[in-house]
Amino acid sequence: MTAPAQSNSAKSAAPAVLRRPNRLYDGYVFDLDGTVYLGDALLPGAAEVIAQLRARGRRTVFLSNNPTRDPQMYADKLGALGIATPVADIVNPVVTVPRWLQAHHPGAGVLVIGEEPLKRALRAAGVRLTERPEEIDVVVASYDRTFSYRKLQIAFDALWQHRRARLITSNPDRYCPMPGGRGEPDAAAVVAAIEACTGVTCEANLGKPGAEMLETVVGMLGLSADRCVLVGDRMSTDIAMAMAAGMDSALVLTGETTPAMAAVLEPRDAPTWLLDRIDHLIPRPTTEADGRG
Numbered sequence: 001m002t003a004p005a006q007s008n009s010a011k012s013a014a015p016a017v018l019r020r021p022n023r024l025y026d027g028y029v030f031d032l033d034g035t036v037y038l039g040d041a042l043l044p045g046a047a048e049v050i051a052q053l054r055a056r057g058r059r060t061v062f063l064s065n066n067p068t069r070d071p072q073m074y075a076d077k078l079g080a081l082g083i084a085t086p087v088a089d090i091v092n093p094v095v096t097v098p099r100w101l102q103a104h105h106p107g108a109g110v111l112v113i114g115e116e117p118l119k120r121a122l123r124a125a126g127v128r129l130t131e132r133p134e135e136i137d138v139v140v141a142s143y144d145r146t147f148s149y150r151k152l153q154i155a156f157d158a159l160w161q162h163r164r165a166r167l168i169t170s171n172p173d174r175y176c177p178m179p180g181g182r183g184e185p186d187a188a189a190v191v192a193a194i195e196a197c198t199g200v201t202c203e204a205n206l207g208k209p210g211a212e213m214l215e216t217v218v219g220m221l222g223l224s225a226d227r228c229v230l231v232g233d234r235m236s237t238d239i240a241m242a243m244a245a246g247m248d249s250a251l252v253l254t255g256e257t258t259p260a261m262a263a264v265l266e267p268r269d270a271p272t273w274l275l276d277r278i279d280h281l282i283p284r285p286t287t288e289a290d291g292r293g
C-alpha cells in the first residue's frame, strides 16, 4: 500500500518553487477532491480553467479514488458547481471494481465491505454478492463508514478458515480529507484490519495509482499519454499514477500536499508542474503568443 508523504515541519526548507506549464495539452485528467473542489466548495479558478480548456477544444476527464459515490453522483455535484460533465467522463473505483471482477473473476462470489454505490454498481454488472464465507472467492475491502466486527468476521472466515478467497481493495487511501483539516478513515484502514487478523496480503488496488485505473483513464481520454497531463493534490496516488503512465503531472497545493511537503521532494519524485492554484494550468499569455504552446 502506498502511504501519503508526511510533512516535515521541523525542517526549515526553502519554499517550494512553483512551476507553471509552458504549453497547453490535448487532454487533462483532473483529480476531484482537493483539486477541483474541497468538500462542497469549488477551489478558486476551477470552473473557469475547465471552461477555458474546453473552449479551446481540450479533452477533460475526472478521476476520484472515493468509492462512496458513483459517477452520476459526481456528475450531479460538478453540474451543481457549474461544471456540467457527462457521466462517461468520470471514473472512480465504482467503475473499475466491476470491470476488474468481470475480466479476472467472472462468476466469482464476492464479499463487499463497502457502501451502497459500489454494491449497486456490482449488482448492476451481474456480480454475485454474498456474505456466506464458504462461497466467497473475492473480498473487496473499501471505504465503509458502516464497517463492523461482523463484517470483519465474515472476511476472516472466508480468508483464514476457508482459505479460498483473495483480498483486493477499491483504493489505497489511508484517509479521506475533509474540510477544516478533518478526515475520515478510508479503505486502507479496512485492508489493514483484515490483513492483521488473517495474515493475507491485499493483492490488487483498483484505484489510483493502480494499473486498472490507469488503463481505464487512458482509454477514456482516447489520446496518447504524452499529449496529456494529470492534475492532482496527492503525491502517492495522483502523481504516482501519472508517472506510471508516462504522463506529465501538475501538483496543486490546494489539498493534501502542503508547500513544506513539496519543498522537500526528491527530484525523481517531483511533478512536472507545481501550482498554487488550478487556473495556473493555463500558460501565461506571453508564452502562447510565442507560438510555442
Ligand SMILES: [Mg+2]
Pocket (backbone or CB within 6 Å): 031, 032, 033, 034, 035, 232, 233, 234, 255
Ligand atoms: Mg485529491
